[in-house]
Amino acid sequence: MRLATWNVNSVRARLPRLLDWLTTTKPDVVCLQETKCSADTFPAAEVAELGYATAAHGAGQWNGVALLSRVGLDEVTRGFPEEPGFPDPEARAIAATCDGVRVWSVYVPNGRTPDSPHYTYKLAWLAGLREALAADMATGRPLAVCGDFNVAPTDADVWDPALFIGSTHVTPPERQALADIRALGLNDVVPRPMKGDNPFTYWDYRAGMFHQDKGMRIDLVYATGELAGQVRSAYIDREARKGKGPSDHAPIVVDF
């Protein structure tokens, strides 16, 4: 199975690039984040022409997640029980069973600043996600939770750790929340960069950050043990971050 995850920063704005990328990369299952559209405006017909079934979860201009699959898309769940909201739950999680693998696409709240209520919400949401994953893993199926976690797991995952001290994405509570999720029995599948040493997945649009490789690794693939043991390769598709009209995130592609 070829599994990918990509924060597309609007699936409609990115549609031509997404279709090209699907055609050349040929993933079996794709986790999308920041689709920024409702389920009924998701371009499902366009991806269906390439052989993909769609399950989307969205509610307008912000957030939004989706799953595309050409190997089955069953037992779809949107959100999770007792999902924290701001104040109401947002479209940040969707899961499905694809060829026997339980796949989650998640878009973790940004948090803004550590003194913001959005930060408290972020930590609560990650704790809630942990409980939902624990419940889903009780079935014993292989599982992968993929997406934009908005947390850089280590200092090596940001281009300048000194610059990030005191900022969201690197604080100990956020990193602990990720560690608590891994402690369920999930393994960080670290993809290799196509160029350079840094496994970054996000670069700000501004100030030529991508070209200077001033980025962050905040998009993650966490897989249960047996599945992680079957990883043949994992890479960050930096080509998709180049050129005209890219997302600010690059896709991660994992072959099992």
Next chain:
DNA sequence: ATGCCTTATTTCATAAGA
């Protein structure tokens, strides 16, 4: 301290992103 860039929107200005 802020913009740098890009998105969507009851748009020609704002909120949000990370």
